[in-house]
Amino acid sequence: MVWFRRDLRIADNAALFHACQSADDGVVGVFAICPEQWSQHDDAPAKVQFWIQNVACLSQSLGKINIPLLIVPTPRFDELPSEITSLAAKHECDALYFNREYEVNESERDDAVAKAADKLGITTHRFHDRVIVPPDSIETQEGKFYTVFTPYRRVWDERVAGETELLASPKKQSKTDIPSDSVPTQIDGFDFSDCDSDLWPPGEDEAKRRLKAFEDHMGQYDEQRDIPSVAGTSRLSPYLAAGVISPRQCLATALNVCGGNLEKNDGAKTWVSELTWRDFYTAVLVGFPRVSKHRPFKLKTDAIRWRDDESDFNAWCAGQTGYPIVDAGMRQLNQTGWMHNRLRMVVAMFLTKHLLIDWRWGERHFMNLLIDGDLAANNGGWQWSASTGTDSVPYFRIFNPFSQSKRFDPDGDYIKEFCPELKDVPASALHDQKKLRKALKDIDIDYPDFVVDYSKGRQRALDEFKRI
Numbered sequence: 001m002v003w004f005r006r007d008l009r010i011a012d013n014a015a016l017f018h019a020c021q022s023a024d025d026g027v028v029g030v031f032a033i034c035p036e037q038w039s040q041h042d043d044a045p046a047k048v049q050f051w052i053q054n055v056a057c058l059s060q061s062l063g064k065i066n067i068p069l070l071i072v073p074t075p076r077f078d079e080l081p082s083e084i085t086s087l088a089a090k091h092e093c094d095a096l097y098f099n100r101e102y103e104v105n106e107s108e109r110d111d112a113v114a115k116a117a118d119k120l121g122i123t124t125h126r127f128h129d130r131v132i133v134p135p136d137s138i139e140t141q142e143g144k145f146y147t148v149f150t151p152y153r154r155v156w157d158e159r160v161a162g163e164t165e166l167l168a169s170p171k172k173q174s175k176t177d178i179p180s181d182s183v184p185t186q187i188d189g190f191d192f193s194d195c196d197s198d199l200w201p202p203g204e205d206e207a208k209r210r211l212k213a214f215e216d217h218m219g220q221y222d223e224q225r226d227i228p229s230v231a232g233t234s235r236l237s238p239y240l241a242a243g244v245i246s247p248r249q250c251l252a253t254a255l256n257v258c259g260g261n262l263e264k265n266d267g268a269k270t271w272v273s274e275l276t277w278r279d280f281y282t283a284v285l286v287g288f289p290r291v292s293k294h295r296p297f298k299l300k301t302d303a304i305r306w307r308d309d310e311s312d313f314n315a316w317c318a319g320q321t322g323y324p325i326v327d328a329g330m331r332q333l334n335q336t337g338w339m340h341n342r343l344r345m346v347v348a349m350f351l352t353k354h355l356l357i358d359w360r361w362g363e364r365h366f367m368n369l370l371i372d373g374d375l376a377a378n379n380g381g382w383q384w385s386a387s388t389g390t391d392s393v394p395y396f397r398i399f400n401p402f403s404q405s406k407r408f409d410p411d412g413d414y415i416k417e418f419c420p421e422l423k424d425v426p427a428s429a430l431h432d433q434k435k436l437r438k439a440l441k442d443i444d445i446d447y448p449d450f451v452v453d454y455s456k457g458r459q460r461a462l463d464e465f466k467r468i
């Protein structure tokens with residue numbers, strides 16, 4: 001039995017590959033639907049819908065190689081040990097294969113399932129599949145987890161050479177008389193009515209198509225990745241988060257682009273660095289599990305007196321702060337379930353520094369909406385912006401929203417796409433506080449006033465961080 005989770009593909013899937021290699025009498029797959037647990041983990045409706053759509057695609061792909069996919073509906077993780085193992089026993093499966101998940105709840109769940117399987121004489125096989133380099137294979141000379149990215153990256157570069165082999169898609173297996181279960185299109189507790197699934201078509205073929213399309217302009221990634229108005233990124237994050245494509249497949253493509261030498265292609269090298277950050281934040285999750293429990297990595301930042309200002313927070317959530325680049329980013333998130341990575345940093349720093357609102361509020365809001373929501377990456381990004389995390393930005397380095405928009409959206413194309421009421425405002429006014437006030441008055445545009453004065457908000461954050 002292969003237990004699928006966030007590895008919804010047949011290509012380069014470690015658990016599936018090794019199960020098929022070892023099986024004599026056929027393979028059966030299983031996927032668990034746990035709506036109460038997903039809701040507790042703040043999973044977005046868009047993400048849950050994307051999961052379910054990809055489970056349906058996976059079921060079709062598995063069917064072509066004679067592997068039925070069974071669906072286990074259970075509200076929470078704590079019921080899975082008995083559900084998964086009893087199902088394996090029912091179908092006379094002597095082994096259970098699955099790929100590791102690293103969050104605290106998921107890790108405890110997997111340990112409980114393995115223990116229950118052992119009692120029934122079912123052996124379990126676990127694999128590192130969500131990362132390129134396993135978290136426990138990179139340590140400092142003192143045998144500890146790295147807390148700074150650059151030295152981690154140096155070791156990662158050495159280790160990655162042994163992690164680039166892709167696993168083939170399984171061949172047809174022995175046919176079983178077990179029928180696949182139907183995959184539901186609706187999940188209790190999640191409203192899909194506002195989800196625009198056309199933006200993110202499901203399936204491995206779509207993920208591979210996107211990767212191939214990105215391959216053609218990966219060389220410009222280092223120059224275009226911070227410009228939100230152009231398609232300079234891969235747009236693969238939802239597919240990576242759901243495991244519809246593997247990070248190894250992404251790495252292999254990058255190495256192919258540069259002929260195996262990343263130093264020869266700045267775009268490919270920069271993109272691989274993003275894959276490295278993904279592994280790094282997962283390693284932090286494993287080495288410092290408190291970050292899975294709403295705790296800052298830098299414990300002293302627990303002393304920060306965050307402002308519990310719901311009015312300011314709601315304005316930020318709605319994209320009504322008066323700062324065009326911030327509002328555009330938040331509206332993109334609200335409308336599409338996704339946000340350009342540069343904007344994720346800008347809006348996160350605005351919330352935590354200019355508004356001095358707890359990063360955990362923003363972290364949860366992102367998870368409630370992001371189709372690519374991933375605890376390690378989302379937590380790592382928020383704690384970086386809030387200066388509470390590992391290798392985070394120094395507290396005194398605070399992005400100026402106007403400088404950010406002038407640099408990365410000079411013509412205002414991105415801003416005007418998501419804030420269409422500003423379409424007649426000159427680009428120069430979008431990047432200057434005084435000019436924007438004047439332009440809004442002259443043109444008589446209904447746009448919110450600044451939720452906070454930039455200089456005062458910045459100084460308030462500096463004073464609070466200096467206090468601790």
